[in-house]
Amino acid sequence: MNDDAELLARIRNGAQDDFAELVRRHQSHVFAILSRYERDPHKLEDLAQETFVKAWRSLAQFDQRAPFQHWLSRIAVHAALDHLRRERRHRSEIRLPEPGEDALEWLRNPEDGRELEARQAAELLALALRELSPAERLVITMQELEGRSVKEICERTGSSSIAVRVRGVRARAKLRRALERLEKDGA
Amino acid sequence: MTENKIRKLLTSARKETAPAPAPGFEARVMAAVRQAPRPEAVSVLGQLNDLFPRLAVAAAVLIGLCVAADLCASALEPPDLAAGVAQLSEQWLFATKAF
Numbered sequence: 475m476n477d478d479a480e481l482l483a484r485i486r487n488g489a490q491d492d493f494a495e496l497v498r499r500h501q502s503h504v505f506a507i508l509s510r511y512e513r514d515p516h517k518l519e520d521l522a523q524e525t526f527v528k529a530w531r532s533l534a535q536f537d538q539r540a541p542f543q544h545w546l547s548r549i550a551v552h553a554a555l556d557h558l559r560r561e562r563r564h565r566s567e568i569r570l571p572e573p574g575e576d577a578l579e580w581l582r583n584p585e586d587g588r589e590l591e592a593r594q595a596a597e598l599l600a601l602a603l604r605e606l607s608p609a610e611r612l613v614i615t616m617q618e619l620e621g622r623s624v625k626e627i628c629e630r631t632g633s634s635s636i637a638v639r640v641r642g643v644r645a646r647a648k649l650r651r652a653l654e655r656l657e658k659d660g661a
Numbered sequence: 662m663t664e665n666k667i668r669k670l671l672t673s674a675r676k677e678t679a680p681a682p683a684p685g686f687e688a689r690v691m692a693a694v695r696q697a698p699r700p701e702a703v704s705v706l707g708q709l710n711d712l713f714p715r716l717a718v719a720a721a722v723l724i725g726l727c728v729a730a731d732l733c734a735s736a737l738e739p740p741d742l743a744a745g746v747a748q749l750s751e752q753w754l755f756a757t758k759a760f
């Protein structure tokens with residue numbers, strides 16, 4: 475099948491329906507990025523939809539110097555950041571699923587050497603990451619969960635490398651404090 | 662909370678697989694796209710429009726800096742009465758010479 479560049483050229487020439495093919499190709503990638511910032515499946519789908527609509531609206535600005543997926547990733551990251559900022563304003567109204575007793579027990583017991591289940595770990599982390607600012611959360615997620623370099627984070631967020639490094643250090647310190655609070659008081 | 666514990670937590674969380682899009686997701690995106698305005702080529706005017714707030718802020722900062730520099734300069738060098746008189750007489754002399 476055609477590559478993205480060919481598909482984009484057809485869309486620009488008026489074949490609007492071909493955009494569905496682009497969505498099909500990149501939806502898993504967009505969901506993978508956004509699921510790090512939103513655990514509710516309905517909100518996640520809304521966010522992914524918002525990302526694709528934003529991409530559609532600014533398609534004329536895509537200069538094809540980088541692959542389409544990189545450009546789309548940047549839009550997804552900015553959509554995630556906007557979402558985190560909105561959620562922060564209504565933080566008291568939004569409830570996250572409480573981590574199970576097993577996960578809290580794991581956190582409290584320094585001798586517990588077993589590996590926590592991925593879902594439990596992600597839930598625990600989501601709860602702790604609420605204490606961070608949206609920009610700090612973005613940096614630590616990209617650094618620690620996606621394994622991205624400072625340079626890649628700068629490209630995707632548009633921030634300077636100093637800002638990314640400072641946020642990374644601050645985010646780690648805040649994450650530690652948040653986990654210590656959870657360890658002491660629970661959810 | 663040990664560093665090792667935090668690392669373990671992050672390693673486990675990294676392994677969580679992202680949920681797959683629900684069936685018909687692209688159809689819902691296309692329905693939203695059809696309601697959105699068609700993408701248009703970015704005109705020069707559009708780019709200027711996007712840049713304008715930045716240009717306005719840059720101009721305001723520049724004006725502020727000039728005013729501040731002027732205020733500092735006048736604070737450091739208070740106007741001298743003798744210099745003012747000399748300037749006035751010079752102007753008067755030039756004015757009479759012109760006649």
